[in-house]
Amino acid sequence: MNVITLTRLELYEKIWSTPMTVLAKEFNLSDNGLRKICKKHNIPTPVMGHWQKIQYGKKTAVIKLPNKNLEEQIKINISQTKPSSEQDPKIDLVSESIKNNKNLVFKVSDRLSRPDIIVLDTQNYIKGIKADAYSRIKGTIETGRGMPSIIVTPKNIARSLRILDNLIKNFRVLNYKIVVKQDGLTIIANEDDEMKISIREICNSVMVDTDFKWKTRELIPNGKLAVKAGRFGTYEFVDSKKSLIENQIAKILIKIESDFLAMHEMRIRRRLEETKRKELEKIELEKQLTKEDELNKFRQFYNDAHRWKNYSILKEYYDFINTQPDKSSQTEQWLEWALQKLDWYNPLTNSKEEFLDDVDKDTLQFKKKTWF
Template sequence: MENEKGIVKLTRKQLYDEIWALSVAGVARKYNLNYGKLIATCKVENIPFPSSGYWTKKNMGKDVSNEIAEFSGLEDTEISLITKDAVIKRVRKAKAEVVEKVHTDITEELDVTAEEDLLQKKTENIPKWSDGILDYLDETERNKVLEYACNLQISQSTRLHKMLVQYKKDIADYKSKLKEAQSRPYYNPRHNKPENEPEFFKEMSDECMTRAIAILDTVFKSIESLGGSINSDLSVKIRGDIVRFRMVESQDQVKHEMTKQEAQALVKYNDDIKNHRWASKPQIRKYDKVYNGKLRIVFGERSYIRDNDSEKLEDRMGDILVTLYEKAEENRIVREAREEAERKRVEEARRREENRQRKEQEIRLVKELVNKAEDYRIAKEIREYIQAMIDSGNEDITPEWIEWALKKADWYDPSIATEDEYLGKRQHEKSAEEKEKSLQDSIRKSWYW
């Protein structure tokens, strides 16, 4: 319970029970505490708390009983927890100093400003993130990102991020080229505008651009401190995936105030009509759209964070950082699904090509087998014919003829494959047509020589 304004007092056992019932984030929301400070307190007081994966498994109905860390130590030791809206002039307890030191070790890289008499930053607009937020990160990285998100504040005292410096220079260069182009005769904005117009701050006034740059400067530096990087088009790379977004200033529709030239054109038109002369009515719009100073940062087509009556983007820096991480994770899932689909497509194409090649090879081997078998059959028939001629006792069957005929049988026989003095080596694997053509070619070559 809350004993003093801005201080919540719980025993170690009460805090342990509530954390394992609600989660650290749930307890932080219940008592209006800073999430990072509460984590630091638990570590100092040696109070175990669930990992981010614990709640995911539990919500999926899985058994998490073996992941519950047992409570140890004194149960009734009282812990004072400082709420987010507390302002304390000085630190009265040594334990609070230890908690602040642990917290400082986590957040010392942040570029934020703070008053020396504040133990707890005034963070009225810390987003109410759900327990599952950033649960795809390991616990250490998740806690670090959330700690950054909870403590982000815009600082005007640091040097502007180098990508923003370059982008401002690109805008100035483009405006100079545009002014030069507009000064030329017959300038047409559709065809004569310079190329490579910087697009990021195109949909906002110069006044709002100053705000947008300050917001981006803080976010960019935090992303780099967390291991990400910034691209020249002001998109960000988080955990290996690119997140593209834009910043837009809203516009109000106001009644159009007629210019002097429009008024003159309208008077002339009315005079022409009154005097029965043909005239084309001037096109004068009824409304104008004017920038109203309200910024929004847009992620994709439908997701955005915007200024409203109670808070501005500067008050929701943590939301912006966390959303960029969430979009990076969404992009990772889409990218990996795309890569997996491409891998499967390539694998399927490779498998089909292998099958095609195997089929072609099988057809070729079968044809060669048939062709060799045909040669073997001929060789066998030649030998049978030789034997039949010998058995017939024909006087024309001389030893020389028998020797010659047996050599031709060996030339035909693929199991022997004798090379003939005149016919060369028979290509047993080829078809009869191919063999005949090969013989004819060899004859023509002999004629040539």
């Protein structure tokens, strides 16, 4: 039985980092079911259109979490939620591949033997930490930044390290890249698809008396371990009466491998969609350029026609002056000048004129100059 246990803050962060439809599927819930849980625990949800705005790079408001410091535990029992209508056949293939991989070890050792360097560093780090009664979760030991995330009571330290060692060694067999970042242990597969892995002890939320004569809520560890995994740490494998974490290693690996496969397929789909989008944009751009080219040709045709009409009027006037019997020397000079300008203005000849090169023949205005 898989039980997801989250604080209000954790669920709030997931709600605002993952679309509701995607997160609901990870919890095996309907969208409405997840919204009801959020409403019950006073967790605000994104308004309609929030993720579309983010997709197109637009700004959108994020509603702050009321009573952020309220340490309320939220449990989601996967077995009691609405089951998926159909299981992806790829999951069956992943399950078969994992179970038939003879290099994988599904049994957690009773003692830590030849631990992975990451586990050895974590073990040495934990040796210098003592349980603190004033920590966020009383009586627990918590690893710091730059270490695999572990929050357990002292009696569960050895067990947590053995589980972590088994998982890391299996991750290496599956060719995952393993990195310890500031926020904990990260496994990377395919093309930089990432998942966070952490171990914590399940806590019960209880009301206790204080020295100030009022009650406060505290988180009390109950001894059960949980392995949290996922891109956003969205699901957990928890100790139960029927099955301890040590007996769920195969199930954990199948889930992680299936999710990595889903991420990879999503990446491929997005690439195909992006390629298709660019092809459509290219087609539209070429179509638009063709339209603009056609329009420019017609404009030139239109302008040439009007220039020809104006040219015909000018030529008619020129011929009239030229046919006058008593032309002065000044008139002869003008006729020579006018003939050059007619050749310059004629749309069929378009001869050049030194002093009129920067004039638009259609508007008879000087072209705008740029200094760049």
